[in-house]
Amino acid sequence: MKEYHISKHNSFYTIGLNYKKADAHIRGKFSLDEAAMENLLTQAKEQGLDGLLVTSTCNRTELHGFAQHPFQLIKLLCDNTQGTIEEFQEVAYVYKNNDAISHLFRVGTGLDSQILGDFEIISQLRQSFNRSKRHDIANPFIERLTNSVIQASKRIKNETELSSGATSVAFASVQYILQNVEDISNKSVLLFGTGKIGRNTCENLIKHTQNSKITLINRTKTKAEKIAGKFNLVVKDHGDLQTEIRNTDVLVVATGAQSPTISKDLIYTKKPLLILDLSIPKNVSDDVAELEHVTVIHLDHLSQMTDKTLARRKQFIPQAETIIEEIKREFIQWLETRKFAPVIKALKNRLNTMKEEELDYQSKKLSNFNTEQADVISDRIIQKITKQFANHLKDANGDADDSLELIQKVFQLEINSQ
Numbered sequence: 001m002k003e004y005h006i007s008k009h010n011s012f013y014t015i016g017l018n019y020k021k022a023d024a025h026i027r028g029k030f031s032l033d034e035a036a037m038e039n040l041l042t043q044a045k046e047q048g049l050d051g052l053l054v055t056s057t058c059n060r061t062e063l064h065g066f067a068q069h070p071f072q073l074i075k076l077l078c079d080n081t082q083g084t085i086e087e088f089q090e091v092a093y094v095y096k097n098n099d100a101i102s103h104l105f106r107v108g109t110g111l112d113s114q115i116l117g118d119f120e121i122i123s124q125l126r127q128s129f130n131r132s133k134r135h136d137i138a139n140p141f142i143e144r145l146t147n148s149v150i151q152a153s154k155r156i157k158n159e160t161e162l163s164s165g166a167t168s169v170a171f172a173s174v175q176y177i178l179q180n181v182e183d184i185s186n187k188s189v190l191l192f193g194t195g196k197i198g199r200n201t202c203e204n205l206i207k208h209t210q211n212s213k214i215t216l217i218n219r220t221k222t223k224a225e226k227i228a229g230k231f232n233l234v235v236k237d238h239g240d241l242q243t244e245i246r247n248t249d250v251l252v253v254a255t256g257a258q259s260p261t262i263s264k265d266l267i268y269t270k271k272p273l274l275i276l277d278l279s280i281p282k283n284v285s286d287d288v289a290e291l292e293h294v295t296v297i298h299l300d301h302l303s304q305m306t307d308k309t310l311a312r313r314k315q316f317i318p319q320a321e322t323i324i325e326e327i328k329r330e331f332i333q334w335l336e337t338r339k340f341a342p343v344i345k346a347l348k349n350r351l352n353t354m355k356e357e358e359l360d361y362q363s364k365k366l367s368n369f370n371t372e373q374a375d376v377i378s379d380r381i382i383q384k385i386t387k388q389f390a391n392h393l394k395d396a397n398g399d400a401d402d403s404l405e406l407i408q409k410v411f412q413l414e415i416n417s418q
Helices: 024-029 036-045 070-080 086-093 097-109 121-134 139-161 169-180 196-209 221-231 236-245 286-290 299-303 308-364 371-395 397-410
Strands: 011-020 054-055 060-067 093-095 189-192 214-217 235-236 251-252 273-277 294-298
Touching: 011 024, 011 097, 011 397, 024 086, 036 054, 036 070, 054 121, 054 139, 060 070, 060 097, 060 139, 070 086, 070 093, 093 097, 093 221, 097 121, 097 139, 097 308, 121 139, 139 308, 169 196, 169 273, 169 299, 189 196, 189 236, 196 214, 196 221, 196 251, 214 221, 214 236, 221 235, 235 236, 273 299, 286 294, 294 299, 308 371, 308 397, 371 397
Parallel strands: 189 214, 189 251, 214 235, 251 273, 273 294
Antiparallel strands: 011 060, 011 093, 054 060
């Protein structure tokens, strides 16, 4: 990608892993919390990288950026997570240039989501770009690509029914509860963790179960109280967690911690207890499933649920892919214009030099020469000439390289490479 004069590095890469080959345990090892993402971007900047996006969700962790070699990005990821390079190589993928661009379009539009048509990733992508912008590591390519993916996502959402029907991790969890817990409207439900997935699950629980006996617990109690106030629910202190688990029928865990928050010694129950772990990495210890009367379901199980909603969504994939191709084509056309941007800039500089020389000559030759007026007219002519050349190059298609060479030769231009 060096010919596009966007980055000092040769290629644009996507490196990452997702739910297709990496199970919840491995994804947990490579997950990045906010502090880790900030640290990764700081390191990348110090290493001279000039364009990078970092995304980490419950079903994927990916780096999209410019580098001399993808190993630069892989090492950054491993240095900031619990995963090793050997573990990464077992389950990872690496895409380059056009393939990396295409992959990000599919991810951002819900076609590569664990649940088809789940558009929650697009808000993550926005956050990723804003984070990179703050670290001054979002070059024009990254900005334009992010905006193009967001545009494609909006159009697919508005013009197709790929996201029709309520299907998400939160919705799938509630569907599982409805199908597996008898008389759920009269059962006790405890929600531990009130992040985005926790909030969405809470809303879905109330909407679909008509259950008002839902208790919220969060490490930061004020966050739980804010959500509880909206739905008139009960909030308990974090110190009451063990007692509340003993009294509940369904425990939904969505704490987003980097290590398990629910351990075997927290649970003492003599009645059936269903635990849904909606976190990556897992927030429920594996040995909890060994307890009598306890059933543990992780979000990977929920994502495998196939219902009529998902089956119906599949028919809209071709329509979504057509929209992606259209917007991706516009992005590639913009990218092609970057090839000749330095030539147009050099041409404009050369014409400005010629203008200054001529105005200086005429001002000395003519006593009543109006320098100010001549300057305005000359600038307008230069603007029109450079625009004409730019339009020609845009429409030149395969002949653009020949035209660039001719322009440089005729005007004896010196191109400043990045």
